[in-house]
């Protein structure tokens with residue numbers, strides 16, 4: 012690679028310098044250049060200002076009792092926390108949270124591992140299947156919730172309909188009607204939408220495994236199962252550590268699908284801590300106690316993260332084994348008395364199926380697994396598309412059936428061209444869809460642009476100067492902000508935004524999302540820059556580039572895949588975000604598509620199912636396109652390990 | 657401890673043929689090297705012998721038994737990989753014990769055998785280290801240890817020395833040779849490095865583009881290369897090739913004369929009986945024990961050697977001679993060696 016070709020400046024440009032300039036240069040050798048500080052400054056300032064203040068404010072809230080009517084704050088110390096100890100609702104919610112999280116983490120890990128192992132094999136159509144598998148994760152939790160609540164819906168839901176069509180109507184149940192069953196089904200839905208993320212990250216780990224390890228183990232006599240446990244699992248251990256931490260945080264903080272699917276019910280059967288915190292804060296307006304509940308959630312994720320580190324963390328070296336310096340390889344064993352060779356029994360002859368039979372069985376099993384994966388990932392999404400093309404009246408037929416009476420684009424017409432939809436009176440909610448789509452696109456585009464520009468610079472500085480104290484501390488600070496649940500921040504955000512007149516503006520949403528996603532993009536870019544040799548920077552500087560020019564002409568082209576990956580992750584996260592959009596907007600002006608979809612549910616008009624599914628299909632369109640066209644970049648992004656959401 | 661017979665073995669990846677009808681017969685206890693340029697299919701051949709890759713045509717026999725359809729673990733073969741493929745999460749001891757544990761041997765036997773291999777390779781002090789804590793040479797020894805610990809029928813090595821520095825490489829190859837003598841194992845050894853192949857092997861198989869070029873004792877390959885490829889590939893600096901019609905001595909058109917630089921010396925400095933060339937000395941390159949002379953013979957650069965360059969002047973005319981029996985004669989169109 013010729014660095015100097017990429018740069019317009021002639022080589023000699025940096026040679027002629029005044030002695031003063033040279034002296035100045037000398038003084039900087041070995042220290043962190045000013046450029047690095049300038050590169051991280053915007054990211055740090057934005058995150059500090061936009062997340063730091065609400066964080067402090069919500070901590071402050073959790074130490075007070077508030078009266079929303081008189082607007083008085085009474086300092087109560089840790090009373091809010093102490094009162095939770097004896098609170099039966101809290102204890103029950105804690106138990107449900109533990110169950111929900113355990114179910115989700117176990118489910119996503121096992122399923123994600125299976126998916127990753129399948130998708131790591133070479134077979135025809137692997138690329139398409141990889142994309143297909145990603146769709147449930149890429150689509151918004153709100154759309155996931157809408158889809159699965161209709162599948163499970165009592166009398167007219169798709170699952171009941173399918174059973175009816177298969178003549179198994181007797182098996183139909185009020186799926187979400189029973190408390191414990193509802194909790195399990197919501198957790199299963201969570202697994203459905205989160206397992207692809209685990210699979211993605213494990214796939215990245217599998218791809219970094221040298222192929223020779225498995226070949227060596229094969230020759231050493233290990234069969235497929237022994238190889239999985241002796242080679243693959245230990246290799247994935249560092250990934251599994253990260254994955255289980257992320258999966259745990261994600262399931263502890265799960266909120267969107269609960270909001271859509273059960274709203275904590277029936278009764279309190281699905282009231283987990285995040286929902287209880289939401290209720291306490293926003294229904295009962297006990298902000299102090301709500302914040303305290305949510306901070307318990309944060310504390311729980313910290314404790315669990317530490318526990319995972321203890322269990323899965325890097326193995327400590329055995330005492331006495333470490334301090335031996337690498338010996339010089341002179342110790343050629345010569346006239347030493349050797350231990351005698353053990354007498355080995357002749358190699359075992361395993362009873363085996365004839366190879367063609369064994370191969371056939373393996374192929375068949377593999378094909379079945381692939382087919383199951385296709386059905387698991389694609390069938391529900393196809394059902395959503397089918398429902399959006401079904402006449403609205405079909406969707407509430409009883410007895411339910413999944414066979415539509417006909418296909419129509421009416422639903423899409425209703426939401427996309429509200430005025431022209433003839434005799435139908437378009438509902439208020441449906442009229443909001445076009446603007447919501449535009450809002451989502453504008454917000455997503457602005458957020459990803461800001462995040463990749465600032466995140467690239469910050470990631471560069473973190474990668475090159477991560478050793479220096481300032482950068483190490485601020486990097487961990489950034490990551491910690493990603494461990495706090497959005498629910499704790501949303502109330503202070505609301506209050507502060509009201510003060511600044513940012514409620515109901517796209518600008519407000521963009522600022523909020525940037526502050527969450529900048530740490531993510533900075534982290535991803537840092538990982539990417541760490542793979543770029545420092546000599547490239549040096550070559551550019553020696554060739555006379557300024558540092559900005561070095562970034563632009565030399566490094567940016569090299570890290571472009573990483574930039575694309577970061578942009579995709581930021582766009583998806585902002586497109587799919589629900590909670591902040593819900594709280595920080597109240598009129599259609601700035602409402603994004605997840606909010607409008609959720610509005611269909613609040614509006615509770617049965618015949619609106621059609622337009623709601625049409626809106627949902629439109630909302631998953633960009634994530635699906637991303638999954639299909641940028642799947643390669645998503646795997647790359649997962650390699651950088653720190654993906655959340 | 658087993659002989660390996662490769663019968664018209666072919667292998668292709670998709671539509672691309674990598675091995676084309678190889679016939680190689682490795683005797684029991686023999687040390688054979690596969691030598692060839694990068695990408696010629698050496699690793700692929702080893703993988704086929706080990707059973708990691710299935711062959712597309714032909715047969716592989718161990719001691720006369722067809723093993724082509726056996727799974728790798730049923731062939732009782734060990735392979736040392738170019739990157740060693742040590743299990744990164746296992747200490748050296750566990751790496752060595754892994755193949756034994758897979759055979760469900762008792763802990764007692766495993767410990768004794770690990771101690772034996774560690775003693776043989778001087779690994780006793782390293783048994784509790786992780787692979788990441790070892791130097792390149794130490795890793796190489798662990799990899800060899802893991803390969804021999806279960807007493808395999810044959811030992812395959814894929815460029816096991818290419819990651820070592822020059823001096824360590826020379827030392828290690830002596831050790832490998834010693835080990836092979838002691839264990840009397842059949843060894844198939846892949847290398848890029850012709851010197852390594854010549855020093856180590858009982859016989860060398862030279863390959864190019866998936867085709868076997870010559871399979872013979874090292875000095876036979878050096879002295880009687882079977883074709884132009886082998887003649888050019890073996891020996892450094894490369895053999896000089898001169899058209900038969902232009903050269904003195906009248907070997908005739910359609911033939912090429914090959915002469916190694918070490919056989920070509922300034923006239924008067926050696927036994928100048930038969931073959932002689934005259935040209936203009938272009939360059940003298942000192943190379944330790946000898947000096948290389950670049951001589952321009954009618955627009956063609958010819959490399960020769962001399963021990964004492966004093967009295968030679970670049971730019972001056974120089975006559976080179978070579979003993980007649982050192983000349984190699986090739987058919988220009990087929991590339992095959994002609995009996996001279």
Ligand SMILES: Nc1ncnc2c1ncn2[C@@H]1O[C@H](COP(=O)(O)OP(=O)(O)OP(=O)(O)O)[C@@H](O)[C@H]1O
Nearest residue numbers: 669672674692693694695696697698699700701848
């Ligand atoms: N899994 C594979 N799929 C497709 N082609 C392959 C595969 N493995 C190797 N090849 C091709 O087969 C040819 C031979 O490869 P091989 O690794 O055997 O070469 P080699 O002689 O060992 O080379 P080197 O000395 O560089 O290791 C090469 O052209 C290579 O590109």
Ligand SMILES: [Mg+2]
Nearest residue numbers: 698699700814
């Ligand atoms: Mg190779």
